[in-house]
Amino acid sequence: MDTPVRIMWSFTLGNPWRLTPKEERDRLLELMRQDEIKWKAAGVKLLGTFTAGGEGGNGYGHTWLLEAPNWDVAVGVNTDIALGQWVKHIEKYAIWFGWTLGVEDAWAKL
Numbered sequence: 001m002d003t004p005v006r007i008m009w010s011f012t013l014g015n016p017w018r019l020t021p022k023e024e025r026d027r028l029l030e031l032m033r034q035d036e037i038k039w040k041a042a043g044v045k046l047l048g049t050f051t052a053g054g055e056g057g058n059g060y061g062h063t064w065l066l067e068a069p070n071w072d073v074a075v076g077v078n079t080d081i082a083l084g085q086w087v088k089h090i091e092k093y094a095i096w097f098g099w100t101l102g103v104e105d106a107w108a109k110l
Contacts, residue, residue: 013090029086042076043073047065049062
């Protein structure tokens with residue numbers, strides 16, 4: 001049985017994004033959307049997001065929490081982010097991988 005992998009992806013758009021012409025940003029957002037569609041089709045779940053103005057408490061403006069069904073899919077998400085044309089137009093990003101210890105199930109029983 002495959003173990004689901006949690007992915008925390010944090011990024012800041014910053015000046016590179018702001019300085020990109022709108023038409024190009026629209027094209028890049030469509031490329032990102034195509035990656036998201038591919039991830040969802042591979043079984044990736046979006047567990048949540050949060051945004052903090054500027055660079056929030058962790059130094060990034062946006063954070064997504066995803067869950068991939070296994071390591072192979074998680075590596076694919078990482079590859080798409082690292083090699084995507086759209087990521088070259090953001091200021092910085094970081095990705096962390098891990099797994100749940102069942103805390104959600106215990107929380108649900110409170």
